[in-house]
Amino acid sequence: MTDRPDLAAMIIPLSRALIDAELPVLREHGLSMWAYAVLLALDERPLRTQAALAESIGADKTRIIGFLDDLQRRGLIERTPDPTDRRVRLLSLTAEGRRVRDSAQAGIQSKEERLLARLPDEDRRGFLRALQALAALPPEEIADPR
Amino acid sequence: MTDRPDLAAMIIPLSRALIDAELPVLREHGLSMWAYAVLLALDERPLRTQAALAESIGADKTRIIGFLDDLQRRGLIERTPDPTDRRVRLLSLTAEGRRVRDSAQAGIQSKEERLLARLPDEDRRGFLRALQALAALPPEEIADPR
């Protein structure tokens, strides 16, 4: 047995607190958490189906439809039928979508930086490296490591 | 702007994955996430009111009642009226409660250790130190740092 609290017992409340920290920032930009996740995912690269987009942000395909409707109505994303298969929707960020995303992210990261500033330099660097490594793992490997 | 993903964009999915990892372990011990959180909180020290217990684990006082009922029925906690003020309930872990808690926690932490083993030593140490520091902060300071 270790002498530390459970990882989950530290991360779950931290996760909740970060959500509480960031929702007001997102609201200033007219975004919900899921809408912001959509903008982040599409910024990487356009996606060919809504189901793929949903999966990439850990959501159900039925859950993001309302958010896509809204983002499209506001001109932040484009959602056009694929000419080669008219069942699927091609999804991409508009210039305005990228602008909103960048400005929301700037607000969020500046708040996060203020938080990280409380940590000693070397812990902060190790923390961020470890976090990026763990976030890059497929969820199944976290659920059942080794 | 930093060159990293948002903290929240890494921590929220990690948090979800850890929950998925730990629920099966808890279920083996007949515990839900909230029931386990109750056992962990009471292990630190007995508590004088249910509302204080609820707050310490980030729950609403109305939400933990069913779990307390069940834990008491199974003899894992004691819940006795305070003789000096019969409105309040004194809460504490029984020996059996501590046994179940220890065995569940052993299962959880061994799974977590397998996950942490993927990280380089110094990153892992920095990660755990940073996490403990952040988890010790009051939620308000995370929601609005500085």
Next chain:
DNA sequence: TATTGTTATACTCTATAACTATA
């Protein structure tokens, strides 16, 4: 017949408000 996106339905989780018993 199978698949993409959508809508409709049911279920779970959580928060709010009412109730009781004590003080």
Next chain:
DNA sequence: TATAGTTATAGAGTATAACAATA
């Protein structure tokens, strides 16, 4: 009147199932 605990109600979030369009 106020507080601890409880119960009841309502709301949000989520998952499952049915549906329409296209392949």
